[in-house]
Amino acid sequence: MTLTFLIIAFLIVAGTAAAMGFRNPIHCVLALTVSFAGIAALYLELGAQFVGFTQIMVYVGAVAILAVFAIMMTHRPGDPETRIFSRNAFVGVFTAAAVFAVIGWAILKQPATSAATQPASVSVQQIGASLMHDYVLPLEIVGLLLTAALIGAVVIAMDRKEDNAK
Amino acid sequence: MTPLQACLLLSALLFAIGLAGALTRRNAILVLIGIELMLNAANINFIAFWHYGPQPSQTTGIMFAIFSIGVAAAEAAVGLAIILAAYRHSRTTDLDKMNSLKG
Numbered sequence: 001m002t003l004t005f006l007i008i009a010f011l012i013v014a015g016t017a018a019a020m021g022f023r024n025p026i027h028c029v030l031a032l033t034v035s036f037a038g039i040a041a042l043y044l045e046l047g048a049q050f051v052g053f054t055q056i057m058v059y060v061g062a063v064a065i066l067a068v069f070a071i072m073m074t075h076r077p078g079d080p081e082t083r084i085f086s087r088n089a090f091v092g093v094f095t096a097a098a099v100f101a102v103i104g105w106a107i108l109k110q111p112a113t114s115a116a117t118q119p120a121s122v123s124v125q126q127i128g129a130s131l132m133h134d135y136v137l138p139l140e141i142v143g144l145l146l147t148a149a150l151i152g153a154v155v156i157a158m159d160r161k162e163d164n165a166k
Numbered sequence: 167m168t169p170l171q172a173c174l175l176l177s178a179l180l181f182a183i184g185l186a187g188a189l190t191r192r193n194a195i196l197v198l199i200g201i202e203l204m205l206n207a208a209n210i211n212f213i214a215f216w217h218y219g220p221q222p223s224q225t226t227g228i229m230f231a232i233f234s235i236g237v238a239a240a241e242a243a244v245g246l247a248i249i250l251a252a253y254r255h256s257r258t259t260d261l262d263k264m265n266s267l268k269g
Contacts, residue, residue, distance in 0.1 A: 005172060012180060013176070016203055019199065020183055020184070020186065020187030025195060028196055032199055032203075035203070039209075042173075042210065043213055046173075046217040047222070048213050048216070048227075048231070050228065050232075051209075051213060051232060054235055055235065058235050058236075059235075063202060063238075066243065066246055067198075070195050070246045070249060071195055073250060073253075074195070084193070085190045085192065086191070086192050086261065086262055092185075093190060095186075096186035099182055099185060100178055100181070103178040103182075104175055107171050107174045107178065110171070112167075121222075121223075122222075122224075127229075131229070138233055142233055142237070145240055146239070149239075149243050150243065153243040153247035154247070156250075157247040157250045159254070
């Protein structure tokens with residue numbers, strides 16, 4: 001466990017905790033961006049360069065911006081934010097703590113295996129070749145899924161005329 | 167603690183924080199963000215197992231992570247659209263106040 005990993009882990013955990021704890025939703029999304037960037041740095045640290053840059057483009061570039069737009073369209077600045085957590089918040093926190101305890105116990109109980117010795121590195125050329133050969137059917141299906149999601153999102157969020165007339 | 171266990175513990179902590187946020191926040195958009203964080207925790211697991219696995223020269227783990235990111239992006243777009251539609255109907259994103267299915 002290196003110093004780099006510790007710094008990245010601190011960045012991720014602090015950003016995530018801030019994103020789930022801040023009062024103002026815009027501040028939450030800004031903290032979330034820090035967390036996503038930290039996760040991208042972790043991917044780079046682990047030798048998955050392409051996934052790291054995909055993470056930055058998709059999550060920092062698209063999902064966070066989409067969340068900011070959604071918050072700005074639904075959040076009224078005059079809203080008095082009295083409570084940000086639901087009534088039975090302690091049940092949710094207890095559930096999450098129990099889940100973390102079980103997963104952490106299972107991880108730490110495993111015997112330590114010898115880590116891979118050769119450095120892991122896959123070039124973008126290899127990724128492209130395997131996307132076009134072995135994984136061409138999943139690639140097409142993901143393309144279809146993204147098209148359907150795009151059309152579906154537009155149809156769901158569309159402001160219909162009859163709704164306005166009511 | 168091996169590096170793989172450290173990565174898995176980090177991912178478990180990220181999952182737990184996202185779960186706590188998704189279960190306790192009242193703003194629907196932040197609940198969706200908590201679910202995104204849980205998906206990211208799963209992606210960290212894919213990459214960690216690929217990197218510390220027996221065959222890091224194969225592209226299998228990377229492919230899994232890339233497809234998972236693509237599906238998560240589609241989920242975020244549709245989820246935010248549903249929240250916007252619900253907001254237009256009920257004028258709130260507070261989940262404690264969104265308690266009726268009938269329009």
